[in-house]
Amino acid sequence: MTKTKLTPFASLLGAVAGLALAAPAFAQDFPSRAIEYIIPFNPGGESDITARMQEPMMEEALGVGVNVRHQPGGGGAVAWAEFQGNAEPDGHEIIGINLPHIVGQPIQRADSGYTTDGFDIITWFHFTPHVLVVRADSQFQTLEDVVNFAKENPQSLTVGGSGTFSGNHLETLRMEQLTEADVTYIPFTGTGPLPAAILGGHVGAVISNSTLAVQMGDDVRTLAVASEERLNVLPDTPTFRELGYDIVGGTYRGVAAPKGTPADRVEMLADLFTEMNTTMAERQVPMGFQMTDIRGQAAVDLLARLRDQYGDFLTQ
Amino acid sequence: MDVLIAAALAVLQPHMLLIVLLGVTAGLFVGALPGLTATMALALMLPFTFAMDALEGLVALGAVYMGTIYGGAFTAILINTPGTPSSIATTFDGHPMAKQGRALEAISIATIASVVGGVVGVVFLLLAAPPLAQLALKFGPSEMFWVAILGLTLIGSLSTGSVLKGLLGGALGLLIGTIGISPIGGESRFTFGWPPLQAGISLIVALIGLFVIPELLNMMRQGRAAIDSTAGLGDGGFRFGGAMRTVFSKPVNLIRSCLIGQIIAIIPGAGGSITSLVAYNEAKRGSDDPDSFGKGNPEGLVASESSNNVMVAGSMVPLLTLGIPGAPPDAVILGVMLLHGLRPGLELFSETGVLANGFIISMGLAALMLIPVGLLGGRLIYQVIMRTPHYFLVPTILVITMLGTYALRNNLVDVALMLGLGVVGFGIRGLGLDAAPIVLGLILGTIAEQGYVQTILGGMAMDIPQLRLLENTLSQILIVLTVAVIGWTAWPRKHRRKE
Numbered sequence: 001m002t003k004t005k006l007t008p009f010a011s012l013l014g015a016v017a018g019l020a021l022a023a024p025a026f027a028q029d030f031p032s033r034a035i036e037y038i039i040p041f042n043p044g045g046e047s048d049i050t051a052r053m054q055e056p057m058m059e060e061a062l063g064v065g066v067n068v069r070h071q072p073g074g075g076g077a078v079a080w081a082e083f084q085g086n087a088e089p090d091g092h093e094i095i096g097i098n099l100p101h102i103v104g105q106p107i108q109r110a111d112s113g114y115t116t117d118g119f120d121i122i123t124w125f126h127f128t129p130h131v132l133v134v135r136a137d138s139q140f141q142t143l144e145d146v147v148n149f150a151k152e153n154p155q156s157l158t159v160g161g162s163g164t165f166s167g168n169h170l171e172t173l174r175m176e177q178l179t180e181a182d183v184t185y186i187p188f189t190g191t192g193p194l195p196a197a198i199l200g201g202h203v204g205a206v207i208s209n210s211t212l213a214v215q216m217g218d219d220v221r222t223l224a225v226a227s228e229e230r231l232n233v234l235p236d237t238p239t240f241r242e243l244g245y246d247i248v249g250g251t252y253r254g255v256a257a258p259k260g261t262p263a264d265r266v267e268m269l270a271d272l273f274t275e276m277n278t279t280m281a282e283r284q285v286p287m288g289f290q291m292t293d294i295r296g297q298a299a300v301d302l303l304a305r306l307r308d309q310y311g312d313f314l315t316q
Numbered sequence: 317m318d319v320l321i322a323a324a325l326a327v328l329q330p331h332m333l334l335i336v337l338l339g340v341t342a343g344l345f346v347g348a349l350p351g352l353t354a355t356m357a358l359a360l361m362l363p364f365t366f367a368m369d370a371l372e373g374l375v376a377l378g379a380v381y382m383g384t385i386y387g388g389a390f391t392a393i394l395i396n397t398p399g400t401p402s403s404i405a406t407t408f409d410g411h412p413m414a415k416q417g418r419a420l421e422a423i424s425i426a427t428i429a430s431v432v433g434g435v436v437g438v439v440f441l442l443l444a445a446p447p448l449a450q451l452a453l454k455f456g457p458s459e460m461f462w463v464a465i466l467g468l469t470l471i472g473s474l475s476t477g478s479v480l481k482g483l484l485g486g487a488l489g490l491l492i493g494t495i496g497i498s499p500i501g502g503e504s505r506f507t508f509g510w511p512p513l514q515a516g517i518s519l520i521v522a523l524i525g526l527f528v529i530p531e532l533l534n535m536m537r538q539g540r541a542a543i544d545s546t547a548g549l550g551d552g553g554f555r556f557g558g559a560m561r562t563v564f565s566k567p568v569n570l571i572r573s574c575l576i577g578q579i580i581a582i583i584p585g586a587g588g589s590i591t592s593l594v595a596y597n598e599a600k601r602g603s604d605d606p607d608s609f610g611k612g613n614p615e616g617l618v619a620s621e622s623s624n625n626v627m628v629a630g631s632m633v634p635l636l637t638l639g640i641p642g643a644p645p646d647a648v649i650l651g652v653m654l655l656h657g658l659r660p661g662l663e664l665f666s667e668t669g670v671l672a673n674g675f676i677i678s679m680g681l682a683a684l685m686l687i688p689v690g691l692l693g694g695r696l697i698y699q700v701i702m703r704t705p706h707y708f709l710v711p712t713i714l715v716i717t718m719l720g721t722y723a724l725r726n727n728l729v730d731v732a733l734m735l736g737l738g739v740v741g742f743g744i745r746g747l748g749l750d751a752a753p754i755v756l757g758l759i760l761g762t763i764a765e766q767g768y769v770q771t772i773l774g775g776m777a778m779d780i781p782q783l784r785l786l787e788n789t790l791s792q793i794l795i796v797l798t799v800a801v802i803g804w805t806a807w808p809r810k811h812r813r814k815e
Binding site for chain 1: 355356358359362363366452453454455456457496497499500501502503504507509510511512514515516584634638639640641644646647648649650651652654655657659660661663725726727766770773774776777
């Protein structure tokens with residue numbers, strides 16, 4: 001797919017054209033080959049679908065091929081470890097990153113093989129706030145019902161979510177801490193099994209991403225959302241803050257380059273992702289995504305904030 | 317009914333038929349290549365579907381899915397290597413048939429069985445989706461635990477030699493399945509501090525390593541003989557009529573296999589990998605002549621190929637009605653639906669009935685399209701494999717499987733693990749251990765562990781959380797079935813010994 005070999009004549013032509021356009025100097029030599037865009041998760045997930053939408057837009061904007069590759073395993077850790085070890089820091093290799101995953105895993109597992117700070121973050125382009133969801137016919141009408149029940153009946157309410165010490169799990173722990181509710185968290189492998197778990201009554205409630213609440217529509221009642229303000233797609237769902245609990249959290253999705261990638265290239269890619277966000281918003285906002293553009297120092301600060309928020313649970 | 321007619325009209329357009337034709341053809345070749353799975357084929361299709369409208373995109377994905385699952389049968393029959401996990405059981409009788417010079421007959425039978433399975437799945441989806449979806453919801457953590465235990469009892473009857481060796485293989489599979497991040501708890505197990513092992517040993521890696529590599533080594537050792545031990549090469553084309561008669565001559569086997577395929581398809585997470593194994597096992601158990609299985613009995617082939625193609629439309633039941641992907645490829649289809657603003661659920665049928673039903677009907681078309689595509693494409697694959705000298709064939713397959721293994725997760729470690737398992741697989745085959753019980757243990761171990769731990773966690777408020785495993789009616793039914801199967805496996809042996 002990548003055209004690496006050029007005939008001498010074509011190279012000459014390219015060089016002439018390059019000189020002619022050399023005005024904004026440095027940006028011209030990038031990208032010089034296909035972009036490798038690695039997704040550390042399985043096909044079909046939110047990260048994958050988003051990358052598949054970005055792929056053609058990136059190709060058009062950059063004028064080179066973009067190869068989206070899946071490298072799932074270890075909840076993302078395998079791809080992140082290999083990326084930090086082997087990727088060339090020249091802007092041609094980028095990787096999808098997720099929060100709180102990249103904060104949580106290195107704290108929790110000694111052999112995760114990568115470090116939270118070992119990326120040059122391009123931008124965090126998505127946010128899906130956490131939601132607390134029960135089945136539509138559940139006895140729980142409000143968050144308060146859940147909290148009261150869980151105080152009176154310790155450990156008997158089961159709350160499903162994706163993975164252990166994942167964002168869903170950490171949010172459940174935080175909710176328990178702030179509300180003094182005592183629930184039992186049941187981890188599932190990914191978000192895929194959660195609709196069955198809630199509709200089949202295998203768990204009493206689910207903590208997941210806003211996209212799940214939107215997808216499940218009237219089959220569920222969404223009791224609270226962990227965003228700063230209510231979501232347009234879930235207008236009747238109060239925020240945790242409105243209900244008196246300071247819980248704001250969810251999954252951030254973004255892209256990173258290897259540590260040491262030239263700053264101008266990181267910035268150029270960040271601009272591109274921001275631009276693509278405006279196009280993708282039309283499709284993704286109705287699905288429950290919030291489009292974000294958190295880059296530079298703000299992107300790094302976000303890591304620190306999450307480490308504060310969840311670090312205690314992880315080191316216990 | 318109006319909706320169905322409108323949907324049929326929407327799909328019976330020339331360009332739609334072309335999409336189905338191309339999708340099935342592409343899927344067939346992808347499926348025939350070991351290591352390239354249906355999930356991967358669908359993921360690669362994604363960017364193309366963005367340029368299409370929702371119905372066209374779904375039709376394309378459905379056709380590719382159907383083609384892939386069918387395509388896995390070719391390599392299973394011709395070179396004893398399942399192209400996808402769902403055709404493991406196809407190797408059991410399909411390859412012996414090929415060895416007897418009945419390769420074309422086997423392919424014809426596999427084709428007819430696949431078509432029947434595909435169409436049956438579509439009929440179930442059209443007529444019985446809501447009640448089946450309700451049944452699917454009954455499978456919670458404790459039920460899944462018992463499903464896995466029941467599945468493990470298959471080892472007893474799937475092992476061709478001694479049951480003990482089968483159990484040893486199953487245990488080895490369970491052990492391999494524990495490598496990596498634990499499904500519950502998230503800690504690393506048996507990674508020995510080496511980050512790449514966090515991903516564990518994927519099913520496909522084990523499948524290729526344990527099935528394909530030993531077969532290739534075998535071919536190298538025996539030369540041409542491994543493929544066609546008797547001269548039956550080029551025997552007068554496909555026996556369409558004969559294959560039809562063979563498939564329909566045992567209606568009980570066909571109906572049973574289709575039902576098994578449908579039931580397993582709706583159990584979330586069980587996936588297609590075990591469908592063909594269960595159907596095969598039941599065909600063998602129900603037969604008057606179980607000893608002929610594994611030696612080229614077409615019934616085994618029919619069971620495997622009809623059941624796995626039921627699964628294609630069958631797994632759409634929980635997907636379309638509840639938004640639950642029953643098998644990994646379904647996750648990609650769910651993604652495409654959400655992107656087009658389609659929400660799975662009853663409103664999908666009430667508000668966008670033409671689209672939902674059109675998609676379902678197109679899968680039936682895709683199944684029917686398997687006949688012409690299978691006959692032509694199958695003949696091509698057959699000719700290529702049969703006419704290529706083994707000293708070209710073996711390295712070519714080796715390269716393809718290595719590429720496929722790498723492409724699976726873009727991980728070189730997987731290729732090394734696959735080759736390592738291949739050598740192990742070759743060695744244990746010499747000891748009389750089969751690959752199927754190992755793979756079965758690998759698939760079911762994770763399901764059992766997850767179900768067990770989730771059930772126990774859910775019972776934290778009880779004095780003895782383990783009792784929750786026995787609570788539900790469906791769990792109890794599964795326990796009784798498990799005991800019955802173990803009893804059945806043990807009893808005739810004792811009986812036989814007395815005689």
